[in-house]
Amino acid sequence: MAQDFMTIAQEAAQEAGGLLLDWRGRFQVKHKGHADLVTQADEAAQEAILRRVRAAFPDHGFIGEEQQLMLAGGGDYVWIVDPLDGTTNYVHDLPIYAVSIALARGAELVVGVIYNPATGECFTAERGAGAFLNGKRIATSATETLSQALVAASLPPKVEEDSPAFRQFVAAMKTTRAVRRLGSSALNLAYVAAGRLDAYWATTVHTWDVAAGMLLVREAGGAVSHVSGAPFYWREPHIAAAATEPLRVELLTMLKASEQPSKW
DSSP states (O other): OHHHHHHHHHHHHHHHHHHHHHHTTTOOEEEEETTEEEEHHHHHHHHHHHHHHHHHOTTSEEEETGGGEEEOOSSSEEEEEEEEEOHHHHHTTOSOOEEEEEEEETTEEEEEEEEETTTTEEEEEETTTEEEETTEEOOOOOOOOGGGOEEEEEOOSSOOTTSHHHHHHHHHHHHSSEEEOOSOHHHHHHHHHTTSOSEEEESSOOHHHHHHHHHHHHHTTOEEEETTSSOOBTTBOOEEEESSHHHHHHHHHHHHHTTSOOOO
16 A cells, blocks of 8 residues: 555656646746745646545545645545745746655654656655665765754745844854755755755744655654654654754754854
């Protein structure tokens, strides 16, 4: 059955990704909030995923980003979908965006797929079976210290100068080898799983942004948790992900230390 879940997840992600490519250059942009955009492409992609998932598993629940869609199911399974993670990048034709699809059973994530149609890269993971990029097994890096780490972060669309998010980002710039803000939570996590990034944290994202990616990191050998250090739960997506457990601990220590307002 797990293979059936993965098959549907991959097929749905690739269909949605094809729609995103087809909509390029002809969509209209709407604003959900400050720097929070949505296009017809987002909506068409989510509808395609919903149709495919509900046709295969009509008793499963469904959570989707667009219209904050939540459909109850008759059992423990819930699909968690972001049809276009990185909409601002997509609007600007910057090829750092993805379809993110996860399946949870109760508290456990069991399947995750992140597909970037602009590059053709499809990251997949099943609980207990490893993580893969286009069918080839991937693993996190061996980095254990922040001074050697390339890290990524997600910030709110509008960041106040002395907000906790701003202080965390500044602390990371002082502590790590380099910091990136790529604009796609899903791809940040996929890149940690693949060893391209060493760590990632976020406190302003939603479950559909990170559910699939957190399973990828775990299955690739990485360490994941809530930013408080508590175990990660997909319904509480304030997350820290790292290539190794020592790096995760150092990342959380840095984030905690940055909570106090700066003196400069």
